[in-house]
Amino acid sequence: MATLSTDVLVIGGGATGAGVAWDAALRGYDVVLVDRFDLAEGTSGRFHGLLHSGGRYAVKDPHAAEECVHENRIVRNIASDCIEDIGGFFVTTPWDDPEYADKFAQGCRATGVDCEEISPSQAFREEPRLNPSISRVFRVPDANIDVWKTVWAMARGAQERGARVLPYHAVVGIHRTGDQVTGARLRGHATGEEVDVEARVTVNASGAWAGQIAEMAGIEGVRVLPGRGIMIAMNHRIVNTCINRCQMPTDGDIIVPMRTVCIIGTTDEHTDDPDDHHVPPTEVDQMLEDGEKLVPGFREARALRVWTGVRPLFEDAKASDTQTRDVTRAHALLDHAERDGVNGFVTITGGKLTTFRLMAEDTMTAVSRHLGDERPCLTKTEPLPGSEDHATYMLGERLERKEKHLADEQLICECELIPRWKLEEAIRRRATTNLDDVRRLLRLAMGPCQGGFCIYRAAGILHGLDGLSAEQADESLLNFLKERWKGTWPILYGDQLRQTRLDEWIFQGVLDVQHLPTAEAQEVSP
């Protein structure tokens, strides 16, 4: 069995965990980052993509609002390549309490949210599809963030400083000697091979799964209540500004334009299992209904994909009773030396994506204390790889490039304008055979055809590049199709059903994918 030795082991490759690894690497520590699946495949990769202005929390949770204001400014600067400066509106619809708008304006003033009331007619000029019966509009500095790009930029930045990043390595045990946690045992997803990591400090950044990891270290009472929410990606930029309902945060009150699509979110249902990804049909209907309130005709757009994410809602069984969800959206840093008398182990959970950098900073400041050489945090100013010029992403960048190289670049994914060289580079860099990993890196197959055309091409290119066996290429293709279907079938209607029929014709009719040798082998085995 291989053994790795490091200063800091980070368990959980979401935005927080990758942020901790990036922070640790910048402070000059040796770090190992592990995740049971791909980076940002859990909660981080399953949200709507909003970098909060703070407006959402201005009334309900002023402290969270202030954190968002602060972090929004920093993240725009350090992760600019992953950010699109879409701006946001908070709008009062006929279904919202009209008195909330003044409370909102007041809350924004009190918490420092940069908020300006504009006339509805100005808002309609900028967003002509908004519901014409909207009565008040506030402009805030919302942005969107490509979380996969952000997380991989942090991971890559850490790697450049010596960090080791191990996606698809599940923690199967936490090593503990007396009152000291000394690392963890990992098992590789593909090979089943185990790896021991000896670490001076182990960081549990596993979000909604933090209780499970803490239990492996023999620590009780880290209760993370997973709050499941659904999100639906629609096939257009129905709006180009993030649209928030001006009311107390509730279900289905936000539409976030994200690259070529718009995402509506979300619901909030308690679940006992953080791996619960089922999509209740009633919640789909509710999202479409809520979308219609903000943008009449919303239902006529194509729903491309639905997914669920689980918020980690932290409830410390050892602390005083914190009942409401509102309180638990704050992040929680548990130093288990203080809390449980267990050294070398820190848990970071709760929180929200906008504050991932702050969560990482708080965590590493505590870890640095454990390591006895309190080094300063550098993540406030150090740009992530790719964001050195501090220029935010512009929708249309890919199209502009494509137009310049019309004749000399082969386009693999028409929806997301991904040229062949970019796909080949991503496959080489990740050394992956999993097309779903490539999807997250490049947004491959995230557009209207949901992989109907590009995934056969990508499988062919993957097979050719890596000298992959046919078994591996077929498995990769089939797994992608099955994975895609999970997000497709609950929202199939209208033209997207038509699109899906075309995709079925291509894969099941033209290519006969279900009768590949792999599929047949799978059918006969129990």
Place this chain on the structure above:
Amino acid sequence: MRGELHYDVVVIGAGTAGLVAGARLAEGGARVCVVAKGVGSTHLAPGTIDVLGYAPDRVVSPSGAMEEFVVRHPDHPYARLGVDAVAEAVRWFEARVEAGPVPGYRYLGDLDRNYLLPTALGALRPSAVIPETMTAGDSVVMDRVCVVGTRTLRDFHAALCATNLNRVGIPARSVEADIEVDRADQNSLGLARRFDDPSWRAAFAGRLALKLQADERVGLPAVLGIRDPHSAWSDLEHRLGRSVFEIPTLPPSVPGMRLYEILRSALRAAGGRLVLGGEVVSADREGSRVTAVSTHAAGHNSRWAAEWFVLAAGGFNSGAIELDSHWATQDRVLGLPLRGLPAPGEPRFVGDYLAEQPMSRVGVAVDAELRAEGADNVLVAGAALPGAVPWREGSGEGIALASGSRAAQLVLARSGAPAGAAA
């Protein structure tokens, strides 16, 4: 309203079923017009005549498997049509191919045995009647195969195809062909136009010959000519001195476009008319009869009155049948009742990608003679019919040919046209 036109029969839909119905009606002496929003699935499907490929195991002989198949699927279009109707329609079709606009191009095969043809992924797909240009790919023959690809065509990956063929025991390898093109991206149609050019083709064959080994069949993407594919294919066989066969690519499908041209030509040769670009937006009815449909194109409506209508507009795939965001399903063309819907409360789709989806068999409700429920003078053909899952069964063209033919025969028989004119 741009104007009113009157025909004996208006066929809605220009896929295989609609064009077959139109051509056979015209041949039977009817004044017929095919109106459609656009071309049908010919441009997407591989261009083969699939009759029955899976039931659900791979079918060796469609005619042999049909009897048991219709017993198990009493609501399937084949249960109404019968295997003889499919055979008759295939014979009609083969004759139209030979008389058609593509000189020398032929379809081979019959309903007694399926060919097993490599897909672009290297799976083996059963099909009954296929273009001659694909026959050497039949995997009943286990001779060595060299699959030839080119980087410029992103819709065909030769190496992946060849390695998968190896897995099913067919000795195969792949080579990359050098192709003279002016851009990094070519789709199948763009390449097919190059293959129509004899001198370009000769240069291609000269370079490819150097890479081939003795005794290899050559599998190429199905791009061997669009205007004159027979010449392109036989020229390559001659120049390379071996069997050459086409393998269907991702859409657009070149063999499918040839098929479309053949059927369109049959329709026109018989005096039928084809009008594309007009979506049916409304229908006029008198009691249980449809008297006219209106199409919309370029800002104008046109009204098409007729004694009979053949509805061959497809299903969900074409948008003719729609499931809306309130989960209501409707025939968007004529508003006719549907069959094959999951019962209320039952799932419309299931989470297993490879399983049959409950919404797969939805179509316009018909009686035993393909007459639409609630519309006495509307006959239904092709993918608009309920009860089939053609992309899983490998049955799309068999259903389209037989039901398009049957609809034509029923109309001709009832409208007093000269007996036997459609045969």
